[in-house]
Amino acid sequence: MVLSELHGKLTRALRQLDNETIIDEKVLNDCLNEITRALLQSDVQFSLVRDLQINIKRTVNLGQLAHGYHKRNIIRRAVEEELCKILDSGKTSYVPKKGNASVVLFVGLQGSGKTTTCTKYAQFYRKKGFKPALVCADTFRAGAYDQLKQNAMKANVPIYGSHTESDPVQIAVEGVDSFRKKTHDLIIVDTSGRHKQEEVLFEEMRQISVATNPDLVIFVMDSSIGQATYDQALAFKQSVAVGAVIITKMDGHAKGGGALSAVAATKSPVIFIGTGEHMDDFKEFDVKPFVLRLLGMGDISGFTNKVHELVAVNQQHDFMQRLSDGNFTLRNMYQLFQSMHEMGLINEVSSMLAGLAAPKGHEKESQLKFKRFMIMMDSMTNEELDSSNPKLMNKSRILRIARGSGHRVEEMEEMMEKYKLMATIPKRRDMSAVSQNRNSQRMIPPQMLNHISRLGGLKDFMKMGWT
Numbered sequence: 323m324v325l326s327e328l329h330g331k332l333t334r335a336l337r338q339l340d341n342e343t344i345i346d347e348k349v350l351n352d353c354l355n356e357i358t359r360a361l362l363q364s365d366v367q368f369s370l371v372r373d374l375q376i377n378i379k380r381t382v383n384l385g386q387l388a389h390g391y392h393k394r395n396i397i398r399r400a401v402e403e404e405l406c407k408i409l410d411s412g413k414t415s416y417v418p419k420k421g422n423a424s425v426v427l428f429v430g431l432q433g434s435g436k437t438t439t440c441t442k443y444a445q446f447y448r449k450k451g452f453k454p455a456l457v458c459a460d461t462f463r464a465g466a467y468d469q470l471k472q473n474a475m476k477a478n479v480p481i482y483g484s485h486t487e488s489d490p491v492q493i494a495v496e497g498v499d500s501f502r503k504k505t506h507d508l509i510i511v512d513t514s515g516r517h518k519q520e521e522v523l524f525e526e527m528r529q530i531s532v533a534t535n536p537d538l539v540i541f542v543m544d545s546s547i548g549q550a551t552y553d554q555a556l557a558f559k560q561s562v563a564v565g566a567v568i569i570t571k572m573d574g575h576a577k578g579g580g581a582l583s584a585v586a587a588t589k590s591p592v593i594f595i596g597t598g599e600h601m602d603d604f605k606e607f608d609v610k611p612f613v614l615r616l617l618g619m620g621d622i623s624g625f626t627n628k629v630h631e632l633v634a635v636n637q638q639h640d641f642m643q644r645l646s647d648g649n650f651t652l653r654n655m656y657q658l659f660q661s662m663h664e665m666g667l668i669n670e671v672s673s674m675l676a677g678l679a680a681p682k683g684h685e686k687e688s689q690l691k692f693k694r695f696m697i698m699m700d701s702m703t704n705e706e707l708d709s710s711n712p713k714l715m716n717k718s719r720i721l722r723i724a725r726g727s728g729h730r731v732e733e734m735e736e737m738m739e740k741y742k743l744m745a746t747i748p749k750r751r752d753m754s755a756v757s758q759n760r761n762s763q764r765m766i767p768p769q770m771l772n773h774i775s776r777l778g779g780l781k782d783f784m785k786m787g788w789t
């Protein structure tokens with residue numbers, strides 16, 4: 323989990339609400355104080371945190387809420403909305419389109435992770451079916467070309483560069499022209515970084531930018547400097563037309579929250595975050611799912627996207643229909659888990675579902691949790707498995723299933739919470755993303771299909787009742 327410390331503190335603060343029978347001013351203040359402390363410790367700017375607290379108190383006016391109103395949910399929703407506000411730049415970024423020959427220029431200070439991120443970006447789009455290529459216009463640092471070459475080889479992306487030419491502008495122009503002729507539809511230009519924000523670096527960036535006329539300039543920034551990213555992002559924006567930001571090293575830095583919020587305050591959209599040194603340690607950044615995950619409420623859109631990756635196109639509509647009609651049963655969940663398990667995707671999917679994510683190195687815990695859930699579902703009757711009415715699962719049934727499967731009642735309740743979360747996806751979230759995905763022509767990747775059939779899981783997968 324990215325920002326695991328902040329995640330832990332925020333979820334603890336919200337969980338406290340469940341321990342209280344009456345939600346009064348004191349409980350709300352205690353909860354808000356904890357959230358405030360957690361955000362400040364993550365280096366979020368004081369004024370942003372202060373505004374968040376004021377706004378939440380204004381939204382959650384306990385005195386005016388009618389008796390019986392679900393105060394806990396109103397508080398949770400207000401926290402979610404205010405965090406989204408802090409992290410949302412209000413701007414969208416240019417998105418490369420297949421077949422369009424987009425040119426994307428990467429800029430940033432030395433050591434920010436620019437070269438690594440260029441390759442991660444190329445690989446991300448290669449996996450989406452693009453034909454990306456890399457141009458090394460860093461003639462400042464000896465070895466930059468070789469580093470990018472090595473990375474490019476790993477990511478299986480062609481590269482243009484020179485050991486002898488010293489003019490980065492000429493290399494950039496030649497590289498872009500050459501890849502355009504070869505019909506590459508995403509040409510990524512890596513530029514040199516310097517130790518600090520020197521004028522000479524900005525001048526070089528400006529010249530490369532004028533000469534290559536990029537569709538998008540991406541500023542790469544290291545998260546370890548926290549809220550100081552604000553000044554850095556502004557300085558770069560004033561020199562080149564920065565259209566998007568990628569924040570790196572979010573895996574190791576407690577100040578990541580500060581970095582994300584400070585960049586948003588400059589009205590620059592963060593589009594990806596770097597979460598490690600490896601090529602796959604790269605995540606699309608989307609404010610709402612990120613906040614939901616941070617608050618332990620699950621990454622719904624990530625989950626629905628995953629479903630779309632795994633379910634054949636002709637079945638996606640029906641599957642989403644079941645979800646949207648509220649007909650998603652425990653049996654559906656059981657079969658989904660089973661397929662994920664067989665495909666070795668438990669960790670990937672679990673990180674999208676509230677509370678199932680395990681920190682790096684503890685993935686086994688997630689797997690055990692899924693197994694535990696499946697064992698508990700094995701102790702259910704057909705009526706329980708096939709009902710889409712969560713109310714059917716009353717206290718005595720929960721007790722019986724927990725006892726019968728050798729688990730604690732709390733473990734059973736935790737599973738029911740996850741089920742409700744999945745079953746109510748479309749009710750709680752905007753279905754437009756889902757319907758957009760319906761139209762996407764994504765199929766199960768062939769190698770995955772082979773894998774499922776080898777495991778004999780394809781039959782189960784198809785029997786999930788999604789057809």
Ligand SMILES: Nc1nc2c(ncn2[C@@H]2O[C@H](COP(=O)(O)OP(=O)(O)OP(=O)(O)O)[C@@H](O)[C@H]2O)c(=O)[nH]1
Nearest residue numbers: 432433434435436437438515570571596597598599
């Ligand atoms: N932990 C972690 N390390 C990263 C991440 N991104 C990059 N790095 C590491 O940061 C270091 C610097 O990365 P580079 O890609 O060489 O940085 P750069 O900005 O291109 O540097 P110059 O080419 O000198 O300007 C390398 O050791 C990378 O492996 C990340 O998201 N997480």
